[in-house]
Amino acid sequence: MRLRLCTWNVNSVRLRAEQVARFVAEHAPDVLCLQEIKCQDAEFPRKAFEEMGLPHLRIAAQKGWHGVAIASRLPIEDAPRLDVCREGHARCVSAKVAGVEVQNFYIPAGGDVPDRAQNPKFDHKLDFFEKLTADMAARDPKAPLAVVGDLNVAPGEFDVWSHRQMSRVVSHTPVEVEAFARLKASLGFTDLVREAVPEPQKLFSWWSYRAQDFRASNRGLRLDHILISPGLREAAFRLGAAAARVHDDVREWERPSDHAPVSADFVI
Amino acid sequence: MRLRLCTWNVNSVRLRAEQVARFVAEHAPDVLCLQEIKCQDAEFPRKAFEEMGLPHLRIAAQKGWHGVAIASRLPIEDAPRLDVCREGHARCVSAKVAGVEVQNFYIPAGGDVPDRAQNPKFDHKLDFFEKLTADMAARDPKAPLAVVGDLNVAPGEFDVWSHRQMSRVVSHTPVEVEAFARLKASLGFTDLVREAVPEPQKLFSWWSYRAQDFRASNRGLRLDHILISPGLREAAFRLGAAAARVHDDVREWERPSDHAPVSADFVI
DNA sequence: GCGAAGGGTG
DNA sequence: CACCCTTCGC
Numbered sequence: 001m002r003l004r005l006c007t008w009n010v011n012s013v014r015l016r017a018e019q020v021a022r023f024v025a026e027h028a029p030d031v032l033c034l035q036e037i038k039c040q041d042a043e044f045p046r047k048a049f050e051e052m053g054l055p056h057l058r059i060a061a062q063k064g065w066h067g068v069a070i071a072s073r074l075p076i077e078d079a080p081r082l083d084v085c086r087e088g089h090a091r092c093v094s095a096k097v098a099g100v101e102v103q104n105f106y107i108p109a110g111g112d113v114p115d116r117a118q119n120p121k122f123d124h125k126l127d128f129f130e131k132l133t134a135d136m137a138a139r140d141p142k143a144p145l146a147v148v149g150d151l152n153v154a155p156g157e158f159d160v161w162s163h164r165q166m167s168r169v170v171s172h173t174p175v176e177v178e179a180f181a182r183l184k185a186s187l188g189f190t191d192l193v194r195e196a197v198p199e200p201q202k203l204f205s206w207w208s209y210r211a212q213d214f215r216a217s218n219r220g221l222r223l224d225h226i227l228i229s230p231g232l233r234e235a236a237f238r239l240g241a242a243a244a245r246v247h248d249d250v251r252e253w254e255r256p257s258d259h260a261p262v263s264a265d266f267v268i
Numbered sequence: 269m270r271l272r273l274c275t276w277n278v279n280s281v282r283l284r285a286e287q288v289a290r291f292v293a294e295h296a297p298d299v300l301c302l303q304e305i306k307c308q309d310a311e312f313p314r315k316a317f318e319e320m321g322l323p324h325l326r327i328a329a330q331k332g333w334h335g336v337a338i339a340s341r342l343p344i345e346d347a348p349r350l351d352v353c354r355e356g357h358a359r360c361v362s363a364k365v366a367g368v369e370v371q372n373f374y375i376p377a378g379g380d381v382p383d384r385a386q387n388p389k390f391d392h393k394l395d396f397f398e399k400l401t402a403d404m405a406a407r408d409p410k411a412p413l414a415v416v417g418d419l420n421v422a423p424g425e426f427d428v429w430s431h432r433q434m435s436r437v438v439s440h441t442p443v444e445v446e447a448f449a450r451l452k453a454s455l456g457f458t459d460l461v462r463e464a465v466p467e468p469q470k471l472f473s474w475w476s477y478r479a480q481d482f483r484a485s486n487r488g489l490r491l492d493h494i495l496i497s498p499g500l501r502e503a504a505f506r507l508g509a510a511a512a513r514v515h516d517d518v519r520e521w522e523r524p525s526d527h528a529p530v531s532a533d534f535v536i
Numbered sequence: 537g538c539g540a541a542g543g544g545t546g
Numbered sequence: 547c548a549c550c551c552t553t554c555g556c
Binding site: 537538539540541542543544545546 | 547548549550551552553554555556
Binding site for chain 1: 539540541
């Protein structure tokens, strides 16, 4: 069976309901992980997701800010609820679908100043990575697990439009890149989208709203990720190469999110 | 030549550009007076008005609030600029089109408490009426003049959904009704829309956004007016009865203003 | 630039 | 309810 897993920072699920429906109609994800739903649980457009064919939901929501959800075509079983956000924000949600554990995160952006002592938001971001890394280090690598979401770090030099300029900017500073690398190493994760689109190809999943024409300037960052455990590698590579991509055309739609969806196919 | 003069409180001309275009396409006003354009001069959608066939503009604008404009199919000449708003708001704009002077006003709503001493907004509203009345009293009645706009007073008992209840509510209190009557008397104005739709017919031009179904409850007010000087009466009645109306169907359109357009035809 | 938030107005 | 404002975050 093919299992298509997608992750998308929608920047308000209520304002983006139409675009989500279009993406689901065009690409038929089996599991859709959302970040920045920006609504309370009761405000989530459940009916729209039912009509899209994704009736099974796990939602972690709060008023107005953050918020994550997993919508699934197939029934959802419980998966461990991680306690990695010290501020109590709605930034983590989990599910087990077709035997695969999915952990969906919206990691804090981290503010402007890349200094833990000066900037509590940056400290929170690194603390989030540390807690998450510690949890993953204790896992069984053979269990099928996907860690997905807006991790708010562009981990490689080809994941940013300018490695030199971005090295001083939050999302691509050395300390964040190292935190990402430690998370990846903790369980031997595969960065699946990067495997499918190898370096030195540039690959982005986010472009600022501030650019007039995001295609022309193309000052993007790859912030949205699908990391898979060793136990899920076989399912990802059963057809040879990894089938994973960024749906950057979605960034051109009417009233888009600033993030594009990212998807990966598994055979399970 | 037929001259169709319309007035409409659009409640943001930028958000209502489509509805204005539709109204102009369906009713072909020669002169369209707008209130509550809610934008600065540079933000006014000039191009859209050119495309509607109303390229001649007079705009009195300020940031975000109030703001009035006159858009015309025919060239505009200068008309007296009245200094009747003591707060310096963008509430007055004038034009002379085809020999007819048009004075377009957005008179202050006046707040909640109908007491000049307690409520400075109510005092401002009455002061505005007094200054305007004084200016009009000094005019030549034989000159063709139209005073139009959102005057924020429902002057007659059939201009409100409930005369008894509204007599204690700002817009229909006795002191406002008297202020309106004095303005009307100052130059011998004709309330043209009321002439076309005589009492005791109820006639409204505004319905609150708060009502679920404005047709069902029909708790409207007639706040938008076309007053004409004795010198313009002949042009209004040349075909017998006055051709003036409220376009209440517009209140049912998608994303409507809370005010409906009002129009009057002249033969000049 | 584009989302939220709360506050003010009609 | 539905516009404006400002502040905030990304």
